[in-house]
Amino acid sequence: MIADDAPVLLKDGKCEHLVAVSDDEFNTGYGTIKLCKLREKEFGDTISTHLNHEYIIQRPRAPDFFKHCKRTGAPLMPKDIGIILAYTGLGSEDSVLDAGTGSGILAIYLGNVAKKVVTYEKNEEFARVARKNVETAGMKNVKVRHGDIISEMANLNERFDVITLDMMDADQVILHVRDVLNSGGYLVTYSPFFEQMKKIRTAIDMEKFSSVQTIECMEREIKFERRGTRPSTRVGHTGFITIARL
Ligand SMILES: C[S@@+](CC[C@H](N)C(=O)[O-])C[C@H]1O[C@@H](n2cnc3c(N)ncnc32)[C@H](O)[C@@H]1O
Incomplete structure (x- = not known):
């Protein structure tokens, strides 16, 4: 049985919908589904609309939230999230401090691995949307706080193992990182521009971190086309990731 409020992915081979178990009805475009009926189902079962259009029921994973959650701005791309998870070695005992929350996509991925994530968003409306996204993802260990x-x-009386900053003026946060980051913990910043990244490097140098490196992750999809198979000719820049250890 699928639990109440659990997120559920409905797929028919062509399109997919992210819904939650509730007493509501959901209009798929091919008829409606009574979402309470999901309570009698298991992941892997199928469910039909009142017009007999069939969907397979799947347990959503983080990339489904990346795809379907409401966006208030540009979320971090999976390739860059992968770098953060790999280079910090984030684990199930770790507490993470994240800012800015934005749509909460990075926070959801972090919460999927870590014990606890506290994420700050200075825009109240963005924080509300992120809270809804986190709730949709069913993540009880991710707390969205509204604040700069x-x-x-200066008001934080908790300590963290990893700090992630994806926001303007991240360099101004670095001054306080030593007060809340555990010894041996990692600071990771993401910055789309060279200028922003250079300010971050200057701030990091002043705080005497170790193992400091800035990287850019290039992702190139292989295209399978009628004329032939080759890497995509579109090479896109997202941002620079700076990793530093205390
Ligand atoms: C690019 S978005 C973050 C996207 C997020 N990492 C995600 O994956 O969905 C940057 C966010 O930082 C927030 N922000 C900027 N400065 C901030 C600050 N000083 N404190 C908290 N949030 C801030 C902005 O309002 C914006 O929503």
């Missing part, structure tokens, strides 16, 4: 991380750093 630059001033909130």
Whole structure:
């Protein structure tokens, strides 16, 4: 049986919908589904609309939230999230401090691995949307706080194992990182521009971190076309990731 409020992915081979078990009805475009009927189902079962259009029921995973959650701005791309998870070695005992939350996509991926994620968003409406996305993802270990991380750093009386910053003025947060990051913990910043990244490197140098590196992750899809098979000719820049250890 699928639990109440659990997120559920409905797929028919052509399109997919992210829904939650509830007493509501959901209009798929091919008829409606009474979402309460999902309570009698298991993941892997099928469910039909009132017009007999069939969907397979799957347990959504983080990339499904990336695809379907409401966006308030540009979320971190999976390739860059992968770098953060791999280079920090994020684990199930870790507490993470994240800012800015944005749509909460990075926070959801982090919460999928870590014990706890506290994420700050200074825009109240964005924080509300992110809270809804986190709730949709069923993540009970991710807490979205409304506030400006630059001033909130001084009020934090918790410590963290990893800090992730994907926001303007991240360099201004670095000054306070030593007060809340555990020894041996990692700071990771993401910045789309060279200028922003250079300010971050200057701030990091002043705080004497170790193992500091800035990387850019290039992802190139292989295209299978009628004329032939080759890497995509579109090579896109997303941002620079700076990793530093205390
Ligand atoms: C690019 S978005 C973050 C996207 C997010 N990492 C995701 O994956 O969905 C940057 C966010 O940082 C927020 N922000 C900027 N400065 C901030 C600050 N000082 N404190 C908290 N949030 C801030 C912005 O409002 C914006 O929503």
